[in-house]
Amino acid sequence: MADNGGADPVNNNNDTTVGLEGTIIKVTVKTPKDKEEIAISEDASVTQFKEEISRRFKAKQDQLVLIFAGKILKDGDSLNQHGIKDGLTVHLVIKTAHKAGDGASSSSSVTTQVGSSSGNSSGPSSAAHPSTVGSTGGPASAPPQTPNILTGFGGLSSLSSMGMGSANFMELQQQMQSQLMSNPEMLSQIMENPLVQNMMSNPDLMRQMIVANPQMQQLMERNPEISHMLNNPELMRQTMELARNPAMMQEMMRNQDRALSNLESIPGGYNALRRMYTDIQEPMFSAARDQFGNNPFSALGGNSDGGVQPSRTENREPLPNPWGSTNPSEVGGSTGTTGSSATGSTTPNVSNPLGVNSASLGNGMFSSPGMQSLMQQISENPQLMQNMLSAPYMRSIMQSLAQNPDMASQNPASSPSAGENPAQQLMMQQMLQMFAGGNSSSQTPEVQFQQQLEQLGAMGFINREANLQALIATGGDVNAAIERLLGSQPS
Amino acid sequence: MDKHDTTTYSVQLYIYDLSRGMARNLSPIMLGKQLDGIWHSAIVVYGDEFYFGGVGISSCSPGGTMLGSPDTVVELGNTEVTEEIFMDYLSSLGENTYRGDKYRLFEHNCNTFTNEVAQFLTGRKIPSYITDLPSEVLSTPFGQILRPILDSIHIAPPGGNIINGRHS
Numbered sequence: 001m002a003d004n005g006g007a008d009p010v011n012n013n014n015d016t017t018v019g020l021e022g023t024i025i026k027v028t029v030k031t032p033k034d035k036e037e038i039a040i041s042e043d044a045s046v047t048q049f050k051e052e053i054s055r056r057f058k059a060k061q062d063q064l065v066l067i068f069a070g071k072i073l074k075d076g077d078s079l080n081q082h083g084i085k086d087g088l089t090v091h092l093v094i095k096t097a098h099k100a101g102d103g104a105s106s107s108s109s110v111t112t113q114v115g116s117s118s119g120n121s122s123g124p125s126s127a128a129h130p131s132t133v134g135s136t137g138g139p140a141s142a143p144p145q146t147p148n149i150l151t152g153f154g155g156l157s158s159l160s161s162m163g164m165g166s167a168n169f170m171e172l173q174q175q176m177q178s179q180l181m182s183n184p185e186m187l188s189q190i191m192e193n194p195l196v197q198n199m200m201s202n203p204d205l206m207r208q209m210i211v212a213n214p215q216m217q218q219l220m221e222r223n224p225e226i227s228h229m230l231n232n233p234e235l236m237r238q239t240m241e242l243a244r245n246p247a248m249m250q251e252m253m254r255n256q257d258r259a260l261s262n263l264e265s266i267p268g269g270y271n272a273l274r275r276m277y278t279d280i281q282e283p284m285f286s287a288a289r290d291q292f293g294n295n296p297f298s299a300l301g302g303n304s305d306g307g308v309q310p311s312r313t314e315n316r317e318p319l320p321n322p323w324g325s326t327n328p329s330e331v332g333g334s335t336g337t338t339g340s341s342a343t344g345s346t347t348p349n350v351s352n353p354l355g356v357n358s359a360s361l362g363n364g365m366f367s368s369p370g371m372q373s374l375m376q377q378i379s380e381n382p383q384l385m386q387n388m389l390s391a392p393y394m395r396s397i398m399q400s401l402a403q404n405p406d407m408a409s410q411n412p413a414s415s416p417s418a419g420e421n422p423a424q425q426l427m428m429q430q431m432l433q434m435f436a437g438g439n440s441s442s443q444t445p446e447v448q449f450q451q452q453l454e455q456l457g458a459m460g461f462i463n464r465e466a467n468l469q470a471l472i473a474t475g476g477d478v479n480a481a482i483e484r485l486l487g488s489q490p491s
Numbered sequence: 492m493d494k495h496d497t498t499t500y501s502v503q504l505y506i507y508d509l510s511r512g513m514a515r516n517l518s519p520i521m522l523g524k525q526l527d528g529i530w531h532s533a534i535v536v537y538g539d540e541f542y543f544g545g546v547g548i549s550s551c552s553p554g555g556t557m558l559g560s561p562d563t564v565v566e567l568g569n570t571e572v573t574e575e576i577f578m579d580y581l582s583s584l585g586e587n588t589y590r591g592d593k594y595r596l597f598e599h600n601c602n603t604f605t606n607e608v609a610q611f612l613t614g615r616k617i618p619s620y621i622t623d624l625p626s627e628v629l630s631t632p633f634g635q636i637l638r639p640i641l642d643s644i645h646i647a648p649p650g651g652n653i654i655n656g657r658h659s
Contacts, residue, residue, distance in 0.1 A: 032583030069614030070570040072497070091611045093580045218652055221552065 025086035027079075029053055029066075031094065043080060046073045059094045067091040228483075452478045461485055499569035502612045503535040504605065505553065505561035506621065509646065522631040530621045531558065531646060532605040534567075536612060537574045541581065541654075543604030545645025547591035548581055548654045556650035570612040578654075580611065585654055594645050597625040597638075601646065 022043035029038050036056050040049055046066065054061045066073040068082050068090045084090060260273060446453070449471040455478050456467045466485060474480035508514065508528035518526040533542035533556075540553045554560045572580075589604055602624070606617045616622075628634040634641075 032580055033587050065576050067570075067572055067576075067611060070499075070502075070568060070572070070612055072571045072576075089610075093576050093583070095576070095579060 023086075025079075025084075027084060027086070028089040029056075029092050030089050031057070031092045035089075040079070042085070043078065045075070046077045046079065047075045049073075049079060050075070053092065057092070057094065063095045065093045065095060067093070449476050452476055452481065456481065456485075497571050498573075499571055500536055500574075502567040502570050502609070504565040504567050504609065504617055505533045505535050505540060506563040506565065507531045507533075507558045507648075508562045509558070522628065522633050524627065524631060526624070526627060527620075528562065530602065530624055531648070532602050532617060532621055533561075534605050534608045534612070535564075536570070536577070540651075541608065542648070542651070543589050543594070543601045544647035544651075545591055545594045546647045546653050548585045548589050548604070549647075549651030550654055551651035556648035558648050558650075565618065567609050567615055567617075568613040572612055577612070581608075581654055584608075591645075591653075596641050596644050596646065597629065600625070 022041040024039050025042045026037050026039050027049075029036050038049070038052055038056060040052055047061075050061045050064050050066065053059075053064055053066075057064075068084055068088075071082060073082060073090070446468060449468065452471050453464065453467055456471075457464070459482070461467050461482070463485075467481065470481035470484040471478075473484060507530070509531050510529040512528075514526050514528050518524065531542070533540045535541075535553045538553070539550050540555060541548060541550045542556075543549075584604075584607075588599075593599055602617065602621050606622055609615060609617050628641075629638065
């Protein structure tokens with residue numbers, strides 16, 4: 001039986017009953033991207049309507065969410081029931097193939113996925129989803145399930161928002177991610193990489209990166225304890241020690257787990273734990289995950305959240321392989337260097353922007369095809385590096401490093417690959433500063449923190465020495481310095 | 492209409508006067524007509540405030556931008572749309588028509604965004620005095636003169652986090 005107006009392609013007019021049931025009405029279906037007019041019988045059911053829409057918009061029916069007058073149209077309803085008449089507009093959202101279940105259940109599905117590490121041929125298939133860009137819009141969206149694990153990591157959407165735009169790059173990132181996740185040895189190799197270790201040893205950098213993520217900021221607003229934690233340099237250092245040393249981390253987590261399981265046995269304890277988890281851990285995880293794509297170099301920062309966690313919340317599952325998903329992008333940056341030296345290609349400028357000697361980087365992991373193709377991609381598209389570097393998070397990192405120009409002198413790399421372009425050289429130096437880590441500064445702290453000192457003075461902290469010490473310890477963060485000062489004054 | 496037990500979320504419109512009352516006082520002189528305010532609006536739903544500015548779609552806690560508390564709050568009704576669907580929707584918008592670089596003070600501003608989102612969530616539009624404001628201004632000779640300058644202004648109240656946006 002002919003269902004609706006779409007059945008007969010010739011007849012698109014608003015004719016009355018042309019052998020079909022009911023009057024045909026024209027309803028505008030509007031998505032965020034575009035809109036279409038759909039002719040349908042006014043007695044049709046929502047299911048029939050969705051069929052037509054699914055054809056027109058080339059999406060699967062169960063991905064369609066129809067909204068009219070604030071109500072979600074369910075399959076069993078009829079258009080009439082909702083008052084949908086000729087000329088009215090219905091809103092459509094096409095879900096991007098994953099659904100948020102419970103935050104807990106989907107994050108555990110993430111971890112089982114990681115554990116089995118078998119869903120990695122999803123790389124190419126999920127790359128075929130340029131429209132998944134919207135997938136992890138907000139903190140409420142949970143990580144996707146098995147087949148699309150990679151699309152959900154915020155990589156695509158955030159990358160395009162960083163201006164990269166190139167679908168190719170994302171594909172590569174996905175491939176890298178899948179490789180890393182399937183190869184745990186790679187993970188430990190990455191950890192041992194001195195670059196990575198150096199980065200981790202710089203607490204201020206980590207802190208800045210974490211704080212720069214807007215989701216973290218939101219999280220911090222909601223849970224002030226988290227900002228306390230981040231402001232406490234000792235804790236940060238400890239955390240990063242942990243993060244650097246996976247064995248130690250495991251040990252610590254086991255202890256935590258044991259301690260927490262004791263808590264469970266207290267009446268009401270289980271609920272408290274549960275609350276802690278949902279309030280704190282979940283948003284942190286989603287913030288951490290979303291970070292992976294946002295900033296290639298903050299990926300590690302995202303991971304140290306996981307390290308910070310155990311002291312406060314119950315750790316219900318192993319962390320979702322933070323190195324695995326973070327590092328592709330981080331490695332992506334450093335790949336540019338070793339990839340090129342590994343293959344022996346000598347395109348001077350962009351392909352080897354970091355110009356770091358591969359020998360110092362631990363060759364093995366960088367010679368895999370995924371990395372190399374990334375490097376190629378970057379060399380073909382210098383704009384990419386530019387974009388990457390001009391992204392907001394990069395700026396904050398650059399700023400912090402600009403304060404430490406001594407870094408540049410540490411780096412050996414201004415060598416052949418530096419290229420003729422002075423701007424590129426500067427870029428390189430800055431990138432290297434970051435990798436070289438360390439924390440020396442060329443100006444005296446007093447000069448450096450002059451503005452902050454003034455602020456503190458204005459607030460009533462008259463002990464300049466103490467102020468200075470506090471500022472040095474917190475890297476110039478006035479708020480954290482205040483806390484330190486207050487903490488050290490017994491009153 | 493029969494309802495299965497669906498949760499509804501209340502949707503509100505927060506309206507701010509960007510001129511802090513100056514428009515009400517000065518507009519008769521400057522523009523020759525009475526404008527009660529320069530309106531900036533935002534949608535508040537799921538406990539968050541969403542608005543569009545020169546940096547794209549942003550969100551913050553309600554009343555959390557530098558503008559402080561709204562001058563007027565309008566109840567737009569309830570919606571069945573869940574937060575997840577809404578965030579998907581916002582992301583899509585944020586990539587297309589509501590990117591930061593698409594901001595136009597007169598034709599495609601925060602109120603355009605709010606209007607669209609309000610219709611998406613509840614089927615209702617926002618009060619017309621808000622959306623009529625640009626044409627009101629442009630219909631005065633002074634507005635016409637100022638137009639080139641005003642066109643390049645991007646209003647972006649600080650205090651929010653950008654959703655899927657770019658820094659322009």
